[in-house]
Amino acid sequence: MIPLLDFAANDLAGIGLIAAVVLLLGVAGLRLLRRNRQDAPGADATWPKPPASRPIAPAQPAPAPPVVAPAPARAAKVPEATPPPDEEARKEAYRQKKEQERLDKERKRQEREADEAQARVAAALAAAEAEEARATALAAQRVKAQAEAGKTLSAGLEKTRGGFMARLNGLLGGGRTLDDSVLADLEELLFTADIGVKTATALLEMVRAKVRARALADPAQLKQALKVEITRILALDGAAAALPPFAPGQVRPWVVMVVGVNGSGKTTTIGKLAAKLKDAGHSVVLGAGDTFRAAAGEQLEVWAGRVGAPVVRGKNGADPASVCFEAVQQGVTTKADVVLCDTAGRLHTKAPLMEELKKVKRVIAKAVPGAPHEVLLVLDSTNGQNAIAQARQFHEALQVTGLALTKLDGTAKGGVIIGICDELKLPVRWVGVGETVADLKAFSPAEFVEALFE
Ligand SMILES: Nc1nc2c(ncn2[C@@H]2O[C@H](COP(=O)(O)OP(=O)(O)OP(=O)(O)O)[C@@H](O)[C@H]2O)c(=O)[nH]1
Numbered sequence: 544m545i546p547l548l549d550f551a552a553n554d555l556a557g558i559g560l561i562a563a564v565v566l567l568l569g570v571a572g573l574r575l576l577r578r579n580r581q582d583a584p585g586a587d588a589t590w591p592k593p594p595a596s597r598p599i600a601p602a603q604p605a606p607a608p609p610v611v612a613p614a615p616a617r618a619a620k621v622p623e624a625t626p627p628p629d630e631e632a633r634k635e636a637y638r639q640k641k642e643q644e645r646l647d648k649e650r651k652r653q654e655r656e657a658d659e660a661q662a663r664v665a666a667a668l669a670a671a672e673a674e675e676a677r678a679t680a681l682a683a684q685r686v687k688a689q690a691e692a693g694k695t696l697s698a699g700l701e702k703t704r705g706g707f708m709a710r711l712n713g714l715l716g717g718g719r720t721l722d723d724s725v726l727a728d729l730e731e732l733l734f735t736a737d738i739g740v741k742t743a744t745a746l747l748e749m750v751r752a753k754v755r756a757r758a759l760a761d762p763a764q765l766k767q768a769l770k771v772e773i774t775r776i777l778a779l780d781g782a783a784a785a786l787p788p789f790a791p792g793q794v795r796p797w798v799v800m801v802v803g804v805n806g807s808g809k810t811t812t813i814g815k816l817a818a819k820l821k822d823a824g825h826s827v828v829l830g831a832g833d834t835f836r837a838a839a840g841e842q843l844e845v846w847a848g849r850v851g852a853p854v855v856r857g858k859n860g861a862d863p864a865s866v867c868f869e870a871v872q873q874g875v876t877t878k879a880d881v882v883l884c885d886t887a888g889r890l891h892t893k894a895p896l897m898e899e900l901k902k903v904k905r906v907i908a909k910a911v912p913g914a915p916h917e918v919l920l921v922l923d924s925t926n927g928q929n930a931i932a933q934a935r936q937f938h939e940a941l942q943v944t945g946l947a948l949t950k951l952d953g954t955a956k957g958g959v960i961i962g963i964c965d966e967l968k969l970p971v972r973w974v975g976v977g978e979t980v981a982d983l984k985a986f987s988p989a990e991f992v993e994a995l996f997e
Pocket residue numbers: 803804805806807808809810811812833836839887888889948949950951952953974975976977978982
């Protein structure tokens with residue numbers, strides 16, 4: 544058994560060895576065969592494809608290798624290496640953003656500078672305008688101050704002083720002895736003056752009586768006696784104080800109806816009077832009762848605008864009485880202190896026109912019992928003696944209560960006022976010595992005489 548076993552063991556080892564060699568050879572042959580096949584151009588497609596990770600032969604172009612960032616050491620060695628595209632895009636976007644920011648900043652700076660320059664120009668313009676306005680206001684203030692001051696009564700009476708009064712002062716101021724020749728010269732002078740025959744006669748009689756009574760030693764005393772007598776006449780011999788005064792505020796509304804011939808100065812006097820009354824704190828309503836002349840209403844409206852008083856107007860050609868009635872009614876409803884009613888200028892010799900004025904007066908009385916409280920007759924002193932005739936007619940028709948004597952600045956006939964007061968015994972309320980508001984002066988007999996004999 545043992546030899547058998549020995550044989551068997553030796554044989555088995557040999558067989559195993561041989562089998563291993565054969566197997567190795569087989570495998571090597573197979574591998575060789577496979578390589579040859581693959582190298583051959585028409586290699587059999589049925590052969591299983593080699594795994595992708597181990598290509599044997601690149602039949603197709605190899606796919607792009609994955610982008611791998613170069614190792615820093617290698618990048619330093621290749622400076623031209625371009626950064627990946629998205630990095631470049633980010634950088635470009637960043638550059639563009641920065642550039643845009645710079646442009647924006649620059650634009651804003653330019654805009655700011657333009658704004659500042661514009662503001663500087665505007666400020667310079669505003670300063671120039673303010674300076675101009677200040678100069679204009681100063682000039683206007685000067686004009687206003689001059690206008691407010693108006694002419695003095697003395698300046699307003701310059702022409703009258705240059706006429707009748709200059710001759711009177713020449714006669715009585717030159718150191719002549721008071722004899723018959725002086726009295727004869729005085730007679731001529733008084734009768735050629737515009738004081739009216741009646742008043743001239745009365746003044747001469749007074750002087751003669753005093754000379755007879757040896758009450759006058761010289762022409763200077765004669766002059767003084769004349770001044771006293773004229774003051775007495777202008778003060779209506781004391782009766783003026785007893786007459787109803789011009790008293791706005793006494794009743795409310797205090798209604799004034801203003802009358803007179805064409806162009807005597809009614810509307811202007813109303814405007815000046817309204818300004819004075821407003822200055823004194825009275826509220827005023829104006830009634831445009833002159834519906835006859837187209838521009839009359841506008842003229843009154845201009846004054847109303849200037850003084851800040853409401854004006855009641857009718858249509859052109861409307862009934863003047865109804866316009867005045869409406870104005871007085873407005874005065875009642877608004878509790879105004881004064882209503883000033885303008886009327887159309889008319890010839891005192893035209894009866895129908897005077898009748899129309901009477902109707903206006905009656906209708907005003909219907910609006911407020913007792914009104915008009917003043918019928919103010921406006922007389923143009925340049926009319927001289929004719930003014931006395933007008934006054935008589937208007938007084939007869941309307942019972943005039945006060946006078947305004949206008950345009951004394953434009954005439955040498957200022958002496959007419961003495962005749963008017965002497966003949967009609969009507970109080971002079973106002974005298975006009977110019978066209979501005981301040982040129983309407985409240986009348987004072989003593990002041991007037993002083994200015995006349997200056
Ligand atoms: N110099 C001077 N002019 C005056 C005076 N009063 C009025 N006037 C002027 O006289 C002119 C006539 O004045 P108005 O107020 O229109 O006269 P009116 O009486 O209303 O005239 P009618 O409405 O047409 O009847 C105007 O140019 C006035 O400026 C004055 O006292 N002095």
